[in-house]
Amino acid sequence: MxxxxxxxxxxxxxxxxxxxxxxxxxxxxxxxxxxxxxxxxxxxxxxxxxxxxxxxxxxxxxxxxxxxxxxxxxxxxxxxxxxxxxxxxxxxxxxxxxxxxxxxxxxxxxxxxxxxxxxxxxxxxxxxxxxxxxxxxxxxxxxxxTRHPAAEEEILKLNSTQSNIMLGAYALGKCQRLISLMNKYCPEKRILVHHSMMPFVKIYEQKGIDMGKYEMYDRKVMKNNHTHMVYLVPPMVFRSYFRAINVIRVFATGWKHLQNNNEIQLYVSDxxxxxxxxxxxxxxxxxxxxxxxxxxxxxxxxxxxxxxxxxxx
Structure with missing residues (x-):
């Protein structure tokens, strides 16, 4: 019973x-x-x-x-x-x-x-x-x-621009999934990762997950390269950089209201x-x-x- x-x-x-x-x-x-x-x-x-x-x-x-x-x-x-x-x-x-x-x-x-x-x-x-x-x-x-589109199709939206992208995502789970997706579907993109996300990425690798190519964010690298850079940042950093210039702002989420004012709407939900x-x-x-x-x-x-x-x- x-x-x-x-x-x-x-x-x-x-x-x-x-x-x-x-x-x-x-x-x-x-x-x-x-x-x-x-x-x-x-x-x-x-x-x-x-x-x-x-x-x-x-x-x-x-x-x-x-x-x-x-x-x-x-x-x-x-x-x-x-x-x-x-x-x-x-x-x-x-x-x-x-x-x-x-x-x-x-x-x-x-x-x-x-x-x-x-x-x-x-x-x-x-x-x-x-x-x-x-x-x-x-x-x-x-x-x-509510219907979540395939993440493999959504990530291709990043190929629609050569401009540098600030990509907001949760540090655990979403970040690692996006790195993997970009390596597979956005080969021209150079992925820079915010320092606070890096320990979680390393734990994924410790557990045997192949993350592909990425590197720690370096301000000089971003400043000296004006195309095909993707800077992955956690939500708090994304919100605090709301006036960031020379980047396209993108936030990966399944929530429609969090896509407001983003130049590219990236519906990737976990x-x-x-x-x-x-x-x-x-x-x-x-x-x-x-x-x-x-x-x-x-x-x-x-x-x-x-x-x-x-x-x-």
Whole structure:
């Protein structure tokens, strides 16, 4: 029997009361099971952290000695038991080391997706599917009007100009994916990377990912070369350089409102869109869907007559 309160949303995060642990907690807890290393899912300071090796490396770089107490590193599909709940990590395809979290209790399987994507990405493990009785899915882009174009087609937009480009992107996941895409589809571009992004790039290489050609940003290089330079910067730097001259401003995101005032609109998202969410539900074959991280109302309406959809947040 599915337990309606197996996972409950609290101010601290998603809590599994039967296993006494949190999924991606927002505050420090005793037992934290972490899906991936983005800051809105992985905070520092938890006493016991269960995650993949790549996630731990990213967290330890970001939070240094405050990353957490004891890290319990788990390989994909390795089973472990936490306070009576059997848990395993399944590749989520979001960023390197990202995982969906499969929990089994009293014969029922609950699958928490964290963030996930279906699009191909040479810089992280591809998503894998398992069946579950309950799918707890993120619904960041759960809107029938949202369709993410293929990243391989979007990146070609950068070839439409010879001018230098300031390319804003998240430092972990998006940055590395863009470097890989540009090396493959924009061979004339010379890629310069902001110093704050470089440690994450190096961890990707440490984990065996071939990033291709890139170099640390050098102001003189950018100043002395007026064509085909791409300067990758994190969001805060992108926003602070809003008056930058002699560059075309581009920000890589799936959010339309963040594309405002950019000379080239680059729709590259690391999340599932509407069709991807429906496809994932079809693969997992749940009898119930619980939604999180976004508005699940349209998903609830879509499955009104065929599937139980519960909004966790």
């Amino acid at each position: 599915i337990l309606d309160d197996f996972i409950v949303a609290t101010k601290t995060g998603l809590f599994c009361r039967y296993g006494d642990f949190y999924l991606d907690p927002k505050e420090i807890v005793k037992y934290a099971v972490i899906s991936h290393a983005h800051g809105d899912h992985a905070i520092g300071g938890n006493l016991n952290v269960y995650c993949t090796e790549a996630t731990a490396l990213f967290m330890k770089h970001r939070y240094k000695k405050f990353a957490g107490g004891e890290f319990h590193l788990k390989a994909y599909e390795e089973t472990f038991v936490l306070n009576g709940v059997k848990i395993s990590f399944i590749p989520a395809g979001h960023i390197l080391g990202s995982a969906m979290i499969l929990m089994e209790y009293e014969g029922i399987r609950y699958l928490y997706t964290g963030d996930y994507k279906l699009q191909p990405d040479d810089t992280c493990e591809p998503i894998e599917y398992v069946t579950a009785d309950v799918l707890i899915t993120e619904t960041t882009f759960a809107d029938p009007n 999340h599932a869109d509407w069709e991807d969410i429906l496809y994932t539900i079809g693969q997992v074959k749940p009898t119930q869907v619980w939604t999180n991280h976004g508005d699940g109302v349209q998903l609830k309406n879509h499955y009104e007559k065929s599937l139980v959809v519960k909004l966790l947040t």
